[in-house]
Amino acid sequence: MKVLLVDDESKFATMLAKRLALRGIDIDPVFTGEDAIVKAKSQRYDVAILDVKMPGIGGIELERKLKELDPGMKIIFLTGHGSKTDFETGSAKATCYLAKPIQIDELITILREVTG
């Protein structure tokens, strides 16, 4: 399973990526939506984990751009907000979201579920 993690909180993304890597998941952390698009153009990812609120390209817009590059890519949203509003307004009904702070075991379970 190849995972792309996108969050502008670089410390969060770096540490979460390390923890997932320790559990055998092949993951690339990036800190902007723009860098995520560059990465997604250069290699294929099974899943993208996206922060919703980011400067520049936010998570909802990034989902659309990543899906244009690879319609088969699964999307999991991360949010610091407790509300589902952001997701219900996008195409996220067909995807998953997790509220921060996250439980690593819950994230791994979801990663396995979405990749079948």
Added chain:
Amino acid sequence: MNSTINFKNNDDLAFFGKVNASISHELKNILAIISEAAGLLQDLTEMVARGQKIELEMLNTCSQDIVEEIQRGFTTIKQMNRFSHSVDVPLKNVNLIEILDLMINLAGFLSFASKVRFDPTQEEAPIVSTCPFRLQNLVYQTLVFAFKSVGENGEIQVAVHRETNSSTRIAFSGLGTRGERPFPTEETKNIAKSIGAEIRMADDYQAIDILVTQLGENSG
């Protein structure tokens, strides 16, 4: 003045809620980092318990990140406390530099915030008698408009100029042309009017001045 400000009006509550929501988002991000750092420390501890080697530098980075994020949390809570207490009294002598510093920091939590250059150099702090909460709202709305006008990669400048003994000008400059709506809005005009302030937009839309005047107990 005391009897004329009603903090229960919709604009006031909307502003209070908006700022508190962005603060809570910031605090959640901080806690998320601390949570991941603690989780990683736990992972590393378990690896050592299993006899696996770990890099000491990872331990150092984790603990350092926790210390930094706790400090960031304290700073954010201090700002939240200052903001929350701004509704305590409807009229108060306020230091404009402190108000601007707080609002620039709080508006900076917005995902579309641009950079702000604010280097107050005045020897005498500009003290103004006004409604601190409404003035904060006015500054915040102006910052939001300014951010949207330049985009998140842009930079705006904020400065304070003493005009007369009773009035001080807060100057926002370096604005761009990407504003989504006319400014000042009716809402913003009403806030300004309620504290006797005036908003002036430059003809080229590149700058906004807020003229803040002293309010007395019987004014407003």
